[in-house]
Amino acid sequence: MANWGFTLLTDNHIYLNxxxxxxxKTVIAKEPSILNCISCGxxxxxxxxxxxxxxxxxxxxxxxxxxEIEPIKNQITKCMLCxxxxxxxxxxxxxxxxxxxxxQLMSKETTYSFQSDYDFKK
Ligand code: SF4
Ligand code: SF4
Numbered sequence: 249m250a251n252w253g254f255t256l257l258t259d260n261h262i263y264l265n266x267x268x269x270x271x272x273k274t275v276i277a278k279e280p281s282i283l284n285c286i287s288c289g290x291x292x293x294x295x296x297x298x299x300x301x302x303x304x305x306x307x308x309x310x311x312x313x314x315x316e317i318e319p320i321k322n323q324i325t326k327c328m329l330c331x332x333x334x335x336x337x338x339x340x341x342x343x344x345x346x347x348x349x350x351x352q353l354m355s356k357e358t359t360y361s362f363q364s365d366y367d368f369k370k
Contacts, residue, residue, distance in 0.1 A: 267315025271353050275312060278349050284339040285309045291333035291343055301326040305333045305343050308350070324350050 275282050291305035292298055298305075303326040311320050324347055333343040 262314055262316075264315060268317050269315040271317055271320075271350070272312045272315060274353060275346055275349050279342050279345045281339075281341045282309060282312070282346055285341050286339055288338060290336045290338060291341075294332050294336045296330050296332060297326050297328055303327060305347075308346075309341075312350075320350060321354055324354070 272282075285306075287306055287310060289304075289306045292303075292307070295303055295305060297303045301323075303323050308320050308323055311317070327347050329344055329347060331344045334341070337343060
């Protein structure tokens, strides 16, 4: 058979009922602006850390919505909390506050601790 250079994608079924949506619900309660996200990707395109790591705020928002927690834990440690993503967001999503909430949720689950007295809502 001729090789036309195409391959079939493997199935990627997501069973939302089995995923953990508790983090998304907590983030919505503390930072409702996450619901304004339209996955435009502007935050990821301007991310200082994203140029050197796989950090993507757009992906984090999507994973949160789906209840896929594990990849988020790896990514948020790469954020420098510089706030560029928040400034560029056309929907006024407070992305920096979302990252901070995710750090707090992660520290509740593990021995990992993130210390900050600063309230990014101010
Ligand atoms: S820039 Fe704002 S609206 Fe666009 S993907 Fe990022 S958080 Fe969502
Ligand atoms: S606050 Fe974090 S996610 Fe946003 S641009 Fe800065 S390093 Fe990237």
